[in-house]
Amino acid sequence: MRVGLFVTCLVDSMRPRIGFATIKLLEAAGCEVIVPEHQTCCGQPGYNSGDRESAKKLALKFISEFESFEYVVIPSGSCAGMIRVHYPELFGDDPALFARFTALGKRTYELTDFLANIAKLEKAPGNFNGTITYHDSCSGLRELDVYKQPRALLATMPQVALNEMVESTTCCGFGGTFSVKYGEISTRMADNKCQHITDTHADAIVGGDLGCLLNIEGRMRRNGDNTTRVLHVAEVLSGMDKER
């Protein structure tokens, strides 16, 4: 399978390791991974802030770079949701483009969804040893139905024990620019999330979207918790959670 990897702007800058972990996982599942060199951002920050024009331009850039692949895989539910659900909507008034974006969207997957349902990865190569609790990021969950997939993949790792927090599907308060514009509300939402995580006594909080993870980790560290690890699911599944 020839897979185009969209790393996402956040992973590119803030935690490149997740990109390499994704490549490792896709290769373990037998895929040929190609990383288009000029990729940047899917346009979601602008789109969700009302800047539809810019989002359209970035969607056109994206399709020019990724249309040729059999599959497009993204280690983020919210960026995958942008491409699958919102790109076609952006071109609702242009039947030709709408059709192309719809076709592209159907071939675009969030990482764990792809590994579990398309590539059918039987065993994750990681060797994480400990308890984790899983946060379900909103877009992946509600736009793409990503819930069972990461759990199924984690279940292939014998040393991982999953200890579910309450309200794992409640928003952590990130919401892109919301986290800066409405910092106080956002922080309170992150606080609730951190409390639920702490209650599980897990060694690590794991999720599929770096934005949420930065938000959760940021609040956790500010609250003085320097030991609970905050990891992307790709890092855990690939075994790249230890390298720095």
Place this chain on the structure above:
Amino acid sequence: MQNNSINFKKQATIKLADVRLQNALSRLQSRFVGGRAAVISEINDFQETRTAAAAVRDMALNDLEHWLLQFEQQATARGAVIHWAENGDDVNRIVAEIAALHGVRTAAKSKSMVSEECGLNDALEKAGVKVMETDLGEYILQLAHEAPSHIVAPVVHKNKEEIADLFADHHHTPRKTGIAELCREAREVLRPVFLNADMGISGGNFMIAETGSVLIVTNEGNGRLVTTLPRVHVAITGIEKVVPTLEDVTTLLRLLPRSATGQSITNYISLLTGTKSSEDHDGPEHFHIILLDNGRSSILGSDMQKMLRCIRCGACMNHCPVYQNIGGHAYGWVYPGPMGSILTPLLGGLEASPDLPNASTLCGACGAVCPVRIPLPDLLRNLREKQMERGMKTRQETFLLKSWAWLALHPKIYSFSTKIGVRLMKMMGGNKKLIHSLPGAPGWTNGRDFPAPSGQTFRELYQQGKHS
């Protein structure tokens, strides 16, 4: 009611620090969110029923004028009088005129959010009519001189202790603390109100076009007493609430109580049709129905029309993590939570509520539970787009958004800037790899650290790997 949504941010800060409110809000979640989850499984085609309910509402909205005229004709034929009100002041004037016409001195009122839009109680008091709220929650708020903070559970922001104090103060009785005792005391105070009122005022959950009936959904017996005991009944509702047939409304009724309070069915569903006839034992001699526009017709036919499907169940706010943390008053007008964040700007002007469309993470919980499938997150985003188009965003935000998009469209410059950016952020993070203060984003770092990046971008590292 005065629209105070311009102060959303300030109010939210106050509410976040209000410990009593926070405790009260945590109860809402377990009661309504848990309750709904438990009863929706009773309908085995729940998702299909949502689709059917949305279709019923769309059918009504797509031909609203037709159904409203049919409703008017049918209701009139059964003895009701229809009044069309363009705005809240019209409603207040019409009710005052009805009161004068029938020599009304006291009015008993059951719950009506539309009357809150108008500020009806104050207007009637000015016109010399004594108004008593008889819904328990609304009665408590009337004593406290406060506005509802939830469209279904208006008094959700208050705890039992506060209510006990209020009752002791106003009823001049020994302070009670048990919920049953408090309810009994309220019932004793309210019973003579029903019996003596000259006029009953109610809302209307739905209007049935084929029969000219007003349907109300309640849990306390007050709704039925208010609409049948006094000699004059005035029902006030929004023009969008019409539904073609009784059959259609049954679809909505399968979803409304389940979505609202987690009940399979409410204690009362009252179908109010016409005036008292010679064979009837009870019912009003005069039945007036006031249909309020107040900006709704301007939503009709627009890209926001789906908002008018709303059946006011409150599920979107119950499931909203922002509402759950700040409560309803912070939103500044009658309708809070996700539906209010759309309705308030639509009815009161986008300029008056700059924060509301933005004060959401677009997490999607609201859209996922809405019984009539209103795509609430999409509508919120749509309002943000309108703010952008009309130049209502701050210059700083517009600049940041446009610069980011420009950078992202120019990969070489993007790659160079991010390279510098992550090195800078790595330095700022120091040994602990945590940034305690980001000059451009105090909103983030006031409450959180920012985990510092490792100092090189994926792009750089990937290229290095390829060449080595």
